[in-house]
Amino acid sequence: EVAAAYHGLQLKFGPDYIIPTPFDPRLIWYIPPFVAQAAMDTGVARKPIEDMDAYRAQLAQRLDPTAAFLQKLQGSVLSGPKKRVVFAEGEEPSVIRAAYAFQTAGLGEAILVGREELVAENMRTVGLSPEGAGLKVINARVSEHNPEFANYLYERLQRQGYLMRDVQRLVNQDRNTFAACMVALGHADAMVTGVTRSYDQVLDEVLRVIDPAAGGRVMGMSVLLGKGHTLFIADTNVTEMPEAEDLVEIALEAAQAVKALGYTPRLAFMSYSTFGNPMGDRSEKVREAVAMLDEMDLDFEYEGEMPPALALEPERRGNFPFMRLTGPANVLIMPAIHSAAISTQLVQAFGGATVVGPILLGLEKSVQICPLSASVSRILQLATLAAYDHQSQGEAVL
Incomplete structure (x- = not known):
């Protein structure tokens, strides 16, 4: 800062x-x-x-309005077994700073992927001693694990048009591939990346190596912190135009994640329509999703379709006595990715809230993807979530 x-x-x-x-x-x-x-x-x-x-x-x-939320996560991480978190873009000064802060705070062991000489040079640039920082550095090009990683990746990709030399090149030259292999094969517990590449590109690279969790939904969930409230929004990053079945999976994944973070989920499905008035293609998808949830045995509240004011302000619900939410919604399920991303970024741009995430959910291993050119604080937040994430897998697919 x-x-x-x-x-x-x-x-x-x-x-x-x-x-x-x-x-x-x-x-x-x-x-x-x-x-x-x-x-x-x-x-x-x-x-x-x-x-x-x-x-x-x-x-x-x-x-910082994020302090209370993050301190809760940090307290959990500090009290549990220390995790090895690999920072895929270890040559970046901002990543080096975040990794150093992560390790010196006792949150876990930070591993930087990068060329040793360039990492050392950038450490000195940001005021750290390469000898005294205590950060582990792994050069993907000369790592002793390359044959193991290449064989693993070839087994996954050989029927998708990849030759052995293709996967060897990926392991040697692509840090996201190398870092994801570390996590997939147990050489690290979690991974943080995304600072130098777009979210979609990074997610594709990670999915080449790590599968979705059984029964999980790969998605992004943003956390809005402001005015004494914590609000979760999904899906903000992955599914562009979800069908009703997609919305159901997004809702179930979000509810699980929110529980694992220590909150009682109350879900509201967002729409410009208020219980059928007016109707449209997107609102119809939402209605179908709610009807599908009605057929399930669930332990959390949900309702929809509705605009944000109705979800967040119970005093506006006088005309809708049938609503099942017992209080303000704290999880908003968006009808499409554009509405989720635009609304989240708009609130942040106008100073109405601080945004944490998006948190990547639904993978069988713990991976978090930072926004492009993320600040040191944002990288550190997601590293903490990655460490918390791995430790919480018994409770939910995070």
């Missing part, structure tokens, strides 16, 4: 940099607890703070 505020200037503690900059986020959450502790130790404080960790978390939440 400091580097971004100062247009990439690398500030390091020393004779010329002793007092933190005004844009250093640690000024609000890291330093005050030490001052408060000193006040308590010297008897100056009249109201001692009993839980300093809770105080620190409260301060962080004032700075």
Whole structure:
């Protein structure tokens, strides 16, 4: 955050940099607890703070609306077994920063995929010592695992027009393929990528290596945080024009994921139509999906089709006493990918909410794809989700 505020200037503690900059986020959450502790130790404080960790978390939440959501995930990751997360684009400065932050926070072991000399050079550029950073670096071109990865990939792709030399080239030269093979064959527990390539391209590359989970739905789910509310939106990234059957699978996958994140899902199927008025092709798909859910034995609330105001504001439901939602919806199932992506980005652009994700769901292994040119904070968020994701697979397909 400091580097971004100062247009990439690398500030390091020393004779010329002793007092933190005004844009250093640690000024609000890291330093005050030490001052408060000193006040308590010297008897100056009249109201001692009993839980300093809770105080620190409260301060962080004032700075960033994502803090409470992410602290919950980080707490779970920190309390569980440490996972090995491979950062596929390990030569990128932003990825190096995120990987270093991930590992130094104790969230797991970070593995960078890249050429050792270039990774070391970019570490020095961002103010890290290659020797002291403690990050593991793997060069895909010369890795001892290449024959194992190539054989695995050839078994998957030989009937799709790939020759052995084709898959060897992919393993040697494509970092997403190499990193995904690491995860698929147990050399890493999770993967983060996407900073240098488009989401669709990265997802295709990952799916060459890793299958969808049994009964899972590959999809993207964005999390909107703002005004004291947490809202989940799906599908924001994968299925362009879902049919009714697709919407059912999206709803089931989203409900599972939301439960695994510790929330009670209340689903609302979005539409410009309000229970049949007016009707249209997209709203008809939604009606069919709701009817299909009605035939299932489900343990979560759902309703549709409806506009956002009806889903989020119970006081507007006077004309619809039959609605089954007992409170505001917290999961919005969108009728098409364009409506999901546009609405999410519009809210974020106007400052109405902070967006986490999209979270990639439905793969048998833990993979998260960052937006193109994602910030360090965004990469770190998704790395944390990847580590949490793997650890939560017993509860849901994340």
